[in-house]
Amino acid sequence: MLHLAWRMAAHRISSLLAVACAVLGGAAMIAATGVLAESGLRSQLPPGRLGGADVVVAADQEFHPSGDLPIALPERAAVPGRVVDRLAALPGVTAAVGDIGFPAALVDARGQVVPAAGDPRTAGHGWSSTELLADPRTEGRAPSGAGEVAVDAAAGVAVGERVRVVAGGRPAASYRVSALVDAPGAGGVYFADGTAAALAGRDAGGGGPRAGTVDLIGLRVADGAGERVADAVREEVAGTGLVVATGADRGEAVEPGVGSARSLLILLAGSLGGIVLLITGFVVAGALGVAVAGQRRDLALMRAVGATPKQIRRLAAAQSTVVAGVALVPGTAVGYLLAGRFRDLLADRGVLPDGLPLTVGPLPALATLLLVTAAVRLSARCAAWRTSRMPATEAVAESRSEPRTPSRVRTRAGLLLILGACGLAVVPLLSRTVVGASVTSVAGIVAAIGLALSGPALVGRAGGAAVRRLRPGAAAPTWLALANVRAYALRLAGVVSPLAMAVVFVLTYVFTQTTVLAATSGDTRAGTLAQYEVTAPGLGGLPSDTLSAVRKVPGVRSAAPAGTTSVVWEYEEFGDPVAESAPAMILAPDTRDVVDPGVTDGSLEHLTGATVAVGAEAARTRDAGLGKRVRLVLGDGARVEARVVAVYDRGLGFGPVVLSRELAAGHTTTGLDQRILVRTDGTPGAERGLSALAAGRPGLAIASTAADGGGADTPPEVWVNLAVVVVLLGYLLLSIANKLVAATAQRRSEIAALRLVGTTPRQIRAMMRREAAVVAVAALASGLLLSAVPLALLGQGFLGRPWPAGPAWLLPAAAATVALTSWLTVELPTRHALRTPPAEALRAA
DSSP: OHHHHHHHHHTOHHHHHHHHHHHHHHHHHHHHHHHHHHHHHHOOOOOGGGTTOSEEEEEOOEEOOTTSOOEEOOSOOOEETHHHHHHHTSTTEEEEEEEOOBOEEEEOTTSOBOOOSSOGGGOEEEGGGGGGSSSOEEEEOOOOSTTEEEEEGGGSOOTTOEEEEEETTOOOEEEEEEEEEESTTOOSEEEOHHHHHHHHTOOTTOOSTTTTEESEEEEEEOTTOHHHHHHHHHHHHTTTTEEEEOGGGHHHHHOTHHHHHHHHHHHHHHHHHHHHHHHHHHHHHHHHHHHHHTTHHHHHHHHHTTOOHHHHHHHHHHHHHHHHHHHHHHHHHHHHHHHHHHHHHHHHTTSSOTTOOOOOOSHHHHHHHHHHHHHHHHHHHHHHHHHHHSOHHHHHHHTTSOOSSOOHHHHHHHHHHHHHHHHHTTHHHHOOSHHHHHHHHHHHHHHHHHHHHHHHHHHHHHHHHHHHTOOTTOOHHHHHHHHHHHHTHHHHHHHHHHHHHHHHHHHHHHHHHHHHHHHHHHHHHHHBOOSEEEEOTTTTSOOTTHHHHHHTSTTEEEEEEEEEEEEEEEEEETTEEEEEEEEEEEEOGGGGGTBOOOEEEEOGGGOOSSEEEEEHHHHHHTTOOTTOEEEEEOTTSOEEEEEEEEEESOHHHHOSEEEEHHHHTTSSSSOSOOEEEEEEOSOHHHHHHHHHHHHHSTTOEEEEOSOOTTSTTSOHHHHHHHHHHHHHHHHHHHHHHHHHHHHHHTTHHHHHHHHHTTOOHHHHHHHHHHHHHHHHHHHHHHHHHHHHHHHHHHHHHHHSSSSOOSOTTHHHHHHHHHHHHHHHHHHHHHHHHHTSOHHHHHHHO
16 A cells, blocks of 8 residues: 555655645644643753752742642742751751842942843852852852952952942942852852841841741752752651752752743643644645545546545555655754744743753654644545545546535535634633633634635635626636636635635734734823833842932932732632632832722722732632632742732733732742832923932933833733744745645646647636636635634724724735735746646646
8 A cells, every 4th residue: 555655646746745845844833832842841950050069958939739730930939947957967968058049239330230140139149158059169268247248250350359239129338359259150249148148138036028048958968878868858848848859950949930931831832732733734634635636536546446435545644644754754853943943032032041941852753743644644534535435437527527516514514613713703802811812813713724614615606606797708818717716616715725824824813912912001001100110120129228219309209119920819710729820010009109000999009918909800700809808829839818909900901910018028039129110290300310310329220111112112922922923824825835836736637628729828827817816815805804803803802993903014915925925826837837738748647
């Protein structure tokens, strides 16, 4: 069977080339998605500054919901300091270090903050943390007292010099450099242990929420005792919520946010996976339909000489498998390369840490092999089903024509899918959330698949209506083109459907992103009353005296701190427990003059203590109305129960939940304000006063809260999604072009027959151009119609108007692309076919 399949494939190179291209592109995208998913599950950061620790003990930075994947907790959770002494007493432990990290930054002679090699929020450490570095090279001595520090050797200072340091939310102070430290991950500022504990609010005698705690514990052990000590440590901390890391797992303890990054990779792969599989299956099935249609005569003759229906289907599947096997290997290899480029894009946009590598293993390749092979074999069997089931004489008779009437079951299934897509498109009206908006793209693709199924019947009716209305004096090429549309509706629908899907995919995917972005920006713009914001990105947080200094600037009417964190919201849905991660703002009661999230019930004045404000959508779907109590897991894993004191309707701009400052206190990595929102009287003097304040304080930055028209404020997720659109669109267009070329090339015998009966090459070219025009118009019209309903409902739900927000040039660009693709992929094969003498073309057929 394989030998016969190979021989048949060798004589149908043009049509099977489209199958190979579809398989290659599909394998590349599936493999790339698989690599991202595997990296999200298994990738680890290098140990960095913990490279010298054999065992690391830290709080669990993941929330583990029942029956679901863990949810990353981005805020550093604390470890009780008394655990350090307990672990130091274990046999085999040679050193136990309680490591703390807090905001710290060097200031140069010009008053500018020296960029930190790592996260400025945790750049400050105690000197004992240098024991956890891998092979540190130290010049000088350990800091002693409150006036000395050690710095990274790459900082450009010498031992004995004096430097200014902003640390722990204090104003910049002068310190003497007592040592330079050179080791992997050593970037930062090292203080005497007592000074570091005081600056971080961790000294046991302090009254802060994290007094007497450390961030993590690093252990150095005797040679050969690593596994034994690690097991002993696990027994010692069992039931305390602490986790023990060794080897490659140590990197996650350095930066808790890496868990969020890995979770993002999993979510991204999951969201892409559905779209990629739908598009790949659609394209591969379409290409195989064209390839098998070109072999109907061969398959029919095999039926006539005794081949059974099962053998015909096995032959079609075997031939397709041979072609897929040739394309799978390079396609999978390209997928691994594509995943690497995509990872670089995510890192450039700040979505992933620079040091987080991809995990390259065999599982994505194996999954790609199984999925693509199964899709190819199933599609080939379905494409050959009709020919294999027909009586031999009917199969031979129909091998030169199409069925007179399209399958009613297929047509009805397609219409039902289109109706179902319209039902899906209603979701944005009911749920004004990112998840609700994402249904728009799915609805468009489902409708396009419905068009592919019902297309032959619709095209046949449209072609028949056009022929009946054709004027008697119409030109011969026009008459021939419309006659072909009516007689070969299945062939034309197979060309129109993928082009329409490309239009639907681009319009729904891009306009969904831009509409959600416009709605989010609208909520934020309408709810932000402040004209300016004060931040300190290089310091890891604002110094504690910044708020009072801002309020003293002439012309400032109101100033209030604001921050962001992440929470896990636990609630019940249909009687089952659900846990969902969500961003959360941190606001004070006095923010009403600078922020207006659109409170519809309650008041932000009551946002004190264990209270929250929630978005109207969340309040409706999670039974979290005014006065209700909600269960949250804060960013460091602390479980709290808070009372709802306000409900607001600008949830897209301000998130589903807002925490009070008291509720979030002690549960963020730095404990410092991230920004201050400032409302002034609008005079130039107020702006100059704020600028002067920022110029006189190292690290402060003043920025307008107005949206940046240049796209600088665009979330990185939007750029990532647009990159995905470009890749998928390129795959779609390449596959469609190959399919159109193959479909046109298979008409060589038809073109030869027309030439033998007197049709001139010029008339044939005119006929084919008119058919290309019909294809382009039909694809654009159907694509626009299938996109119109989902996009209109999306615009109504998110913007209050029946059209989306987005670039106006997208429609003409899509039209030009479809028209150019249709013309080129028909014109070039037609010219090539006309170079072959008619008699020779008929013999080759």
